[in-house]
Amino acid sequence: MLTGLRRFQQMLPRSLQIILPRLLLLAPQMFGVLFVTFFLIRLLPGDPAVLLLGNMATPEAVAQLRERLGLNDSIWVQFIAYCRNVLHGDLGISIFTSHPVLTDLMERAPATLELIFYAMILTVAIGLLLAVVSVVRPGGFTDVATRIYGLAAGAIPDFWIGLILIFVFFSKLGWAAAPFGRIDAMLSEPPYVTGFYTIDALVAGDFGVLHSAAGRLLLPVITLAVVNAGALMKMTQSVFGKVWASPFVRHARASGVPERVIIRAALRNSLPPIITIVGFLVGFLLGAAVLVETIFSWGGLGQYAVQAVMNSDYPALQGFILVAAAFILVVYLIVDILYELVDPRIRV
């Protein structure tokens, strides 16, 4: 059975050989996440019913709520009920917003993901470009500049950069859009397709909305990119620098291969660690972008999570953890797949 499966696997092209088993692994991993989110919340001290109703609640009210929440059943019965609810897309009702948690998340998650998406593109562009130029032209202006930047980027907090950018480009120069949310208050949101305003606006063909959404994205995206590109740049510098000094690069040069082709080949060889760090940054930003989200009144996932914690909004928190964990699982899955696709030496 197992050998038959293996033989079948070896008939597939390499990329499918890599992707399929990992997709199969996703299901048990997701189950693990469900398990952990459920029990983590249960481990919190105190009776959820008391927490929900507050200290002034009568014992009768608490008992009633316990009954309604199913807290009197055994923990396993509760877990199964929870799993069933999650599978049906029911993450409970947020105590604070009184919306279903799913509805809240569907609104908040795309806001943060859109921000992270564009920030990552800019981060990779800045980080790789600076790293490559500084390695290829050592001692040049870029080389010196990147050293200063690398030092500064690690030391300056993101909210400070965000505030400076707002101060200069919005308050003083008036070039940038206002830091009040994802879209001009006068415009209505584009119809929901992906939740990314830029893409939804394009789909709807509404260029006014697209312009506004893109303008609003500009400063927070730059803020996140400036902070995170420093780490990526330093990492790329060291990896790419090593590849750049390797014998095969020298040999390509001795064979008369043009410099730009050599740079591309060397960059291809430096990709695995770059992919890892980008994947890590994406997962990290999901929660860590909260300061930038707050400054720009973004209404994103991070803000939602912080609110949930402040208000002891357990269903919301549980929902956030679940979505964040699922997202990170997917990101790492993509990282793993890319990693193996990029380096043929990794055995499938």
Next chain:
Amino acid sequence: MQEVPSVPLLRIDSLRVESITPTSAPPFLQGINLRLMPNEILGVVGETGAGKSLLARAILDLLPEDLRVTEGEIFSRERPLSRLSPAERRAFRGGEVALIGTNAKELLDPVVTVGSQLVRVLRSHHRVSRREAWARAVSLLAEVGIVNAKERAHAYPHELSGGMAQRVVIAMSLISEPKVVLADDATLGLDATVSVQVLDMLVERTRKMGVSVILITHDLGIVAHYCNRVAVMRSGRIEEIRDTVDFLARPDHRYSQDLLEAAKARPIPWVRSIGKADTPLLEVSNLVKIFPGKRPGEEVRAVDGVSFLIPPSETLALVGESGSGKTTIGQCLVRLLQSDSGRVLFDGQEITTLSEARFRPLRRRIQMVFQEPYVALNPRWRVRHLVDEPLRMLDKLTSAERLKRVHGMLELVRLPARYAELYPYELTAGEQKRVGMARALISRPDFVIFDEPTTALDIRVRAQIIDLVRQLQSDMQLSALFITHDLNSVRSLAHNVAVMNRGRIVEMGSMEEVFARPKDPYTQKLLAAELGIEGIHGPQGSAAAKKKGTVD
């Protein structure tokens, strides 16, 4: 061969290469004058640090960043290279003069298929479609002797053996049809049989394509067999440049004479001790060592039923190519590896089944000199510390006594006593080998295993090590197992020879007998791949190539 009255492909006039930072050190290259004619194979021979590789890099204008040409000029077909524009220079590299480097696996891009890499180089020089380029790459791969080239073109470098990778690099150098190929120690580190196949192929291809070759090597055998002319380099200068046949017959320079002398085999000076050999010192019978294979359930029989005897004060040479199991046998004998079955009798005592505690006293009498001297020496210890390590383990001596023994050992291996205070990185490769020997000999063993004592050494250093081992054999009445793939050193060192192939001994006998009348086809193949320097009358390729020629 007649001198062709045409323009030299490459002309180097009084080239001088110096460091950018002013130092009192002598220049890296100086007064280099060289002409390479069409259809010529020019050998450049010299020891480590002679500036051979630097010369190649100077020709390609790819000197290390801290060096530059301060005098002289290089002409390619009478065009001065220093006047080339960057674009012309790029076209010149690989387009007119191509390089074949050492250690081919590192010269290939690890994440790109070899076919694509050939395409990359070809399309850097000629405007051809990707499809056309791929077809040319595949056909060239077939021409350099890659079996099933169509499929292998899709292979990644890590899927190739060293010899295959070297062929790919050669194909890479030839694909844009250059006029000159610089082969910089192109077969270093390959097995002898593979090396001659690759060299035969290189010479044949370049001759067919009308490409001239500069063959940089430290091996006089390669020069003797493949080159029309030879340039001897030493500390950045060309000592002499001559016709190969003349050079081999009567070298002009003292240094060249030393080199040639060092490369020749020593006659067997000592008579074997007759009559004493009734009880062998070491008796190995049916030794087997199995390693787990790459896939689960697979196994590799690294040593497969090997038997041999070593009488007191005699030396047995175990010869064979890499992967034949030679070193594994050595490690089984000193019990660094546990053998799977078979018997090893040392001085009448079975040692494979002894407990470690019972075997320990015997370790004093059986010692091993490891192959990679630098790797086998703890880099943080001084030589004194390294050499007396066995003594500290085995004997209770005062430190003064131990130091005395260390100095005695250093003297025996011809190292000055002050070396006791040095660290391994301060020593040359030859000196490190000597320290390794001193460490093995300090416990006054009866039996020593020398694992590749002469590989990766320069010609003269190698000769010194051989002389040293010979002297130890006669002075200390040492029995030895001599593991090597350097057949020439076997001639100087061993009484008996066992030829190994894939874990088995295919032929065994006295050295004279095996070398003069090899019976097994594998032994014959090994001997045919040997590039000796005696009795050469001009460039002719290897013995294997000659044989093929007469058969055809």
